[in-house]
Amino acid sequence: MNSTQSPGAAVRIENLDKYYGSFHALRKINLSVERGERIVVCGPSGSGKSTMIRCINRLEQHNGGRITVLGTELNDDVGNIDGIRREVGMVFQHFNLFPHMTVLENCMLAPMIVRKQPRAEAEATARRYLEKVRIPEQAMKFPGQLSGGQQQRVAIARALCMQPQIMLFDEPTSALDPEMIAEVLDVMVTLASEGMTMICVTHEMGFARRVADRVIFMDGGEIVEEAPPEEFFTSSRNERTRQFLSQVLGH
Amino acid sequence: MSSLLRNQKVRNALLQLLYVGSIAALVLAGVAIARQNLAEQGITSGFDFLSKSTGWDVNFSLLPATANDPYWWFFLIGIINTLFLGSVGLMLATIVGTIVGLARTSSNELARLLGRTYVDIFRNIPLILQVFFWYAVITHLPTPRSAYEAWGMLLTSRGLYVPVPNVGGPAMTLAIFALIAAIALPVWLGRTSRLSQPIGERLAIQLAGAAAALAGAAIILAIGRLPDLPLVDFPALQGLNLKGGLRIPPEFSALAIAIAIYGGSYIAEIVRGGFKAVGKGQMEAALSLGLSPWRVFTLVRLPLALRAMLPILANQYVWLIKATTMGIAVGFTDFFMIVALTINHSGQTLEAIGILMAGFLTINLSLAAVFNRINKAIALKGNQLRG
Amino acid sequence: MEMIVVAPSAPGRIEDLRRRFFARPLQALLSLVSLATMVFLAWKLLNWAIFSAVFTTSGGPEACQAAAGACWSVIAARWRIILFGLYPFEEQWRSALACVAVVVMTVLSCIPAFWTGRRIALVWGVGTALYYVLMKGGMLGLAYVGEEAWGGLALTLFIFVTTCLIGFPLAICLALLRRSELPWISHTTGLIIDGVRSLPLISILFTFAVVLPFALPQWLAGDKLYRVIIGSALFFSAYQAEIVRGGMQGVPKGQEEAAMALGMSYWQRIGRILLPQAMRNALPATINQFVISFKETSLVVIVGFFEILASGNAAYGTGEWRFAYVEVYAFIAFIYFVFVFSLSRYGAFLERRMSVGER
Numbered sequence: 002m003n004s005t006q007s008p009g010a011a012v013r014i015e016n017l018d019k020y021y022g023s024f025h026a027l028r029k030i031n032l033s034v035e036r037g038e039r040i041v042v043c044g045p046s047g048s049g050k051s052t053m054i055r056c057i058n059r060l061e062q063h064n065g066g067r068i069t070v071l072g073t074e075l076n077d078d079v080g081n082i083d084g085i086r087r088e089v090g091m092v093f094q095h096f097n098l099f100p101h102m103t104v105l106e107n108c109m110l111a112p113m114i115v116r117k118q119p120r121a122e123a124e125a126t127a128r129r130y131l132e133k134v135r136i137p138e139q140a141m142k143f144p145g146q147l148s149g150g151q152q153q154r155v156a157i158a159r160a161l162c163m164q165p166q167i168m169l170f171d172e173p174t175s176a177l178d179p180e181m182i183a184e185v186l187d188v189m190v191t192l193a194s195e196g197m198t199m200i201c202v203t204h205e206m207g208f209a210r211r212v213a214d215r216v217i218f219m220d221g222g223e224i225v226e227e228a229p230p231e232e233f234f235t236s237s238r239n240e241r242t243r244q245f246l247s248q249v250l251g252h
Numbered sequence: 253m254s255s256l257l258r259n260q261k262v263r264n265a266l267l268q269l270l271y272v273g274s275i276a277a278l279v280l281a282g283v284a285i286a287r288q289n290l291a292e293q294g295i296t297s298g299f300d301f302l303s304k305s306t307g308w309d310v311n312f313s314l315l316p317a318t319a320n321d322p323y324w325w326f327f328l329i330g331i332i333n334t335l336f337l338g339s340v341g342l343m344l345a346t347i348v349g350t351i352v353g354l355a356r357t358s359s360n361e362l363a364r365l366l367g368r369t370y371v372d373i374f375r376n377i378p379l380i381l382q383v384f385f386w387y388a389v390i391t392h393l394p395t396p397r398s399a400y401e402a403w404g405m406l407l408t409s410r411g412l413y414v415p416v417p418n419v420g421g422p423a424m425t426l427a428i429f430a431l432i433a434a435i436a437l438p439v440w441l442g443r444t445s446r447l448s449q450p451i452g453e454r455l456a457i458q459l460a461g462a463a464a465a466l467a468g469a470a471i472i473l474a475i476g477r478l479p480d481l482p483l484v485d486f487p488a489l490q491g492l493n494l495k496g497g498l499r500i501p502p503e504f505s506a507l508a509i510a511i512a513i514y515g516g517s518y519i520a521e522i523v524r525g526g527f528k529a530v531g532k533g534q535m536e537a538a539l540s541l542g543l544s545p546w547r548v549f550t551l552v553r554l555p556l557a558l559r560a561m562l563p564i565l566a567n568q569y570v571w572l573i574k575a576t577t578m579g580i581a582v583g584f585t586d587f588f589m590i591v592a593l594t595i596n597h598s599g600q601t602l603e604a605i606g607i608l609m610a611g612f613l614t615i616n617l618s619l620a621a622v623f624n625r626i627n628k629a630i631a632l633k634g635n636q637l638r639g
Numbered sequence: 640m641e642m643i644v645v646a647p648s649a650p651g652r653i654e655d656l657r658r659r660f661f662a663r664p665l666q667a668l669l670s671l672v673s674l675a676t677m678v679f680l681a682w683k684l685l686n687w688a689i690f691s692a693v694f695t696t697s698g699g700p701e702a703c704q705a706a707a708g709a710c711w712s713v714i715a716a717r718w719r720i721i722l723f724g725l726y727p728f729e730e731q732w733r734s735a736l737a738c739v740a741v742v743v744m745t746v747l748s749c750i751p752a753f754w755t756g757r758r759i760a761l762v763w764g765v766g767t768a769l770y771y772v773l774m775k776g777g778m779l780g781l782a783y784v785g786e787e788a789w790g791g792l793a794l795t796l797f798i799f800v801t802t803c804l805i806g807f808p809l810a811i812c813l814a815l816l817r818r819s820e821l822p823w824i825s826h827t828t829g830l831i832i833d834g835v836r837s838l839p840l841i842s843i844l845f846t847f848a849v850v851l852p853f854a855l856p857q858w859l860a861g862d863k864l865y866r867v868i869i870g871s872a873l874f875f876s877a878y879q880a881e882i883v884r885g886g887m888q889g890v891p892k893g894q895e896e897a898a899m900a901l902g903m904s905y906w907q908r909i910g911r912i913l914l915p916q917a918m919r920n921a922l923p924a925t926i927n928q929f930v931i932s933f934k935e936t937s938l939v940v941i942v943g944f945f946e947i948l949a950s951g952n953a954a955y956g957t958g959e960w961r962f963a964y965v966e967v968y969a970f971i972a973f974i975y976f977v978f979v980f981s982l983s984r985y986g987a988f989l990e991r992r993m994s995v996g997e998r
């Protein structure tokens with residue numbers, strides 16, 4: 002345990018290195034996220050942005066540097082890993098809902114078996130969050146019966162049911178048809194306005210402009226630029242950032 | 253200590269050590285106990301027994317065998333018997349399976365029904381039951397005195413007697429190779445990369461190749477024939493016994509028939525699956541190019557179906573080779589039965605089991621290697637069948 | 640008017656037949672040959688099995704042997720030994736009841752309502768326990784009958800059921816070990832699985848029946864029957880493990896990641912997320928494996944058990960019924976056929992239903 006870090010930091014990443022074989026995926030990443038802060042991470046594909054947020058809950062194992070989440074260092078200690086995963090929710094590009102369970106069961110499973118909540122309490126929480134993502138009427142359906150946008154909202158509700166302190170979003174709208182992106186972003190905006198600590202990998206620049214406290218631009222496994230959205234979009238000094246922005250916003 | 257146990261890396265290392273260690277300990281303990289138990293019975297472990305003579309005989313062998321021959325010779329005989337029965341069984345099963353499989357994919361409903369009935373019946377009855385059945389049928393045939401006779405062959409309760417040419421051993425071996433070549437040559441010649449001739453002329457070249465090989469076999473037999481004996485040795489009744497010809501013992505026939513029928517029902521399904529895997533698009537394309545139905549079959553449907561069925565066929569062949577171990581049920585001295593007899597007579601249990609495992613591993617791996625090569629050789633380059 | 644109505648329909652049917660079976664000369668020939676084969680075989684079979692067959696034991700073996708058709712009296716005279724082996728005559732109702740228990744258990748486990756880990760385990764546990772109590776006795780007022788007296792169909796079913804009962808959980812363990820991230824564990828397990836798969840079942844049964852007692856301390860060797868069952872379960876599990884592993888590979892990687900991100904432990908991920916989906920994927924191949932395994936149960940005859948094949952051999956092998964081997968084998972084949980055919984049809988049905996569901 003390492004609680005000498007500043008108590009306010011939700012996530013602190015220091016000199017993070019990650020290799021896939023000989024490929025250097027992340028190079029000496031440094032990032033600090035305060036509680037309640039909303040970060041948007043963008044960059045071209047293969048730039049390491051997904052890898053970085055997947056390191057935060059140990060879906061990827063880092064090879065060098067330190068990651069401290071909510072004052073607990075993410076190292077080989079099994080207890081620390083479990084503890085951090087309980088407090089960090091994640092939303093995936095492909096939803097990853099459990100197809101053999103109903104929407105309600107998807108939401109109730111982890112609180113019941115990980116947090117050991119009684120069934121009634123878990124169900125009440127699940128219904129509350131399904132209400133929040135605006136699909137309470139789909140509770141008894143199976144994921145396969147829902148549209149992509151609905152599935153992603155269920156996935157958000159499922160993560161929220163664990164009542165996490167930090168939410169990670171890994172390209173939550175990339176796999177969606179254009180007309181469904183808005184409904185998912187709306188939910189994310191609501192969540193941001195309630196003060197959730199969020200780290201979002203996304204190309205939705207409108208969303209970044211609206212809710213982000215900071216935008217991070219990554220390329221080639223490095224953080225190239227880190228700035229408040231206003232500054233990032235209007236007066237970026239970096240060549241690579243400007244090129245990326247012109248590609249994303251240009252047409 | 254407890255914090256050490258919570259460390260993922262330490263945990264992983266411990267788990268692996270525990271798993272591999274306990275399995276190794278189990279095996280070693282078993283071997284140690286077995287050696288001690290065997291030593292108490294006066295059996296010394298080691299492979300020295302391989303060069304001792306067995307003192308017992310085998311009832312079927314392609315090589316000369318007597319009770320004075322050493323164990324290693326008997327193991328060799330066993331492996332050759334297994335491979336011989338296996339290849340005869342495979343060949344027959346493939347013929348049966350191809351016919352039934354084609355019937356099952358035929359456009360004729362009656363033929364399909366017939367094929368389906370065959371598969372449904374013989375696939376669902378255990379192989380060993382079929383072996384017992386055919387063995388009982390053959391051993392209940394009439395005695396040599398009242399044998400069934402056809403084309404110079406005699407069918408009796410002691411086995412099938414077939415006429416053989418009176419030729420020396422080396423000539424016979426050469427002739428068999430020539431016969432194999434007669435089948436293999438057309439296939440080899442048919443490979444498109446080797447022939448630049450148009451397809452119509454290829455058939456003539458293939459036939460010429462086969463004819464040449466057959467002629468070679470005939471010449472070898474004529475040269476190698478034994479002096480002062482008729483060219484062909486027909487089996488005939490002499491007193492109460494049959495003399496002459498080659499005797500195929502009932503054990504072998506029962507196994508070969510059962511493997512052919514049972515294996516055939518599985519291969520039929522593989523053949524059917526292979527043809528089903530050929531896309532409709534390819535066939536329609538071929539037909540729309542104006543190819544005749546026969547050409548479509550030989551040039552498009554069959555080659556594509558073969559590629560689809562080969563990997564599954566390889567598994568089936570491995571299974572059928574292993575099925576020869578049922579020989580012990582009717583007393584055919586295959587590799588496994590030799591091992592079992594060795595254990596009974598010499599008590600060299602661990603060594604014999606080791607040889608058995610090594611033998612089957614070798615057979616399986618070499619079959620797999622052969623099929624992998626064939627697979628690679630005929631595989632479509634790239635993803636030609638996609639989309 | 641009537642003529643006009645009838646005329647198109649009658650030639651229509653004939654025309655239809657002509658097109659289906661006699662469109663081309665080759666087609667016609669094939670149809671005729673198939674039809675002739677079918678009629679010939681059907682007539683021969685029916686004539687042998689029914690029309691010229693003897694069904695009663697009244698005439699004794701001699702009258703039966705003289706008949707042109709099948710001699711079913713051998714079954715009438717010897718069915719008890721085929722089904723129950725050497726089980727004590729007055730207690731054979733227990734053996735019959737035990738077989739019924741196993742059949743009911745199998746049928747129940749084919750109903751989707753029982754496809755949860757807990758329910759299927761319950762059905763199989765209760766079914767096997769019922770079988771064991773009925774067969775062995777020594778409690779509840781049932782007379783004790785040792786395993787050495789078990790035989791016939793009842794023994795075949797017992798070996799099959801226990802093989803699956805031990806083999807199935809073992810298969811899941813092997814599959815999990817083989818897909819472990821820890822290289823030593825996955826490689827060692829791979830070696831065991833591939834090694835067992837490369838050996839013929841008979842050699843494994845023989846090893847467990849004959850060789851293993853040497854390699855085990857006296858107190859561990861146990862009864863030959865249970866050793867052979869464990870050998871057969873090991874063989875079954877090596878094949879089934881690969882089927883389960885295939886099913887696991889069909890579960891997207893994201894499923895486990897999502898479970899991890901929710902903080903679930905390894906066993907929670909396996910039990911709640913991975914296995915339920917993997918087993919569903921593997922269901923058709925699993926049923927196929929059950930079918931193969933049921934047929935292979937018959938191999939225990941080689942290591943000297945009095946299962947249905949051996950009892951069949953005994954049924955015609957002694958005394959006056961020596962000639963009636965075809966009838967006895969036909970009877971046993973029919974029993975196997977009923978079990979195996981219905982199970983494999985059920986598997987084919989499931990496969991169809993699932994492939995429709997995916998669309």
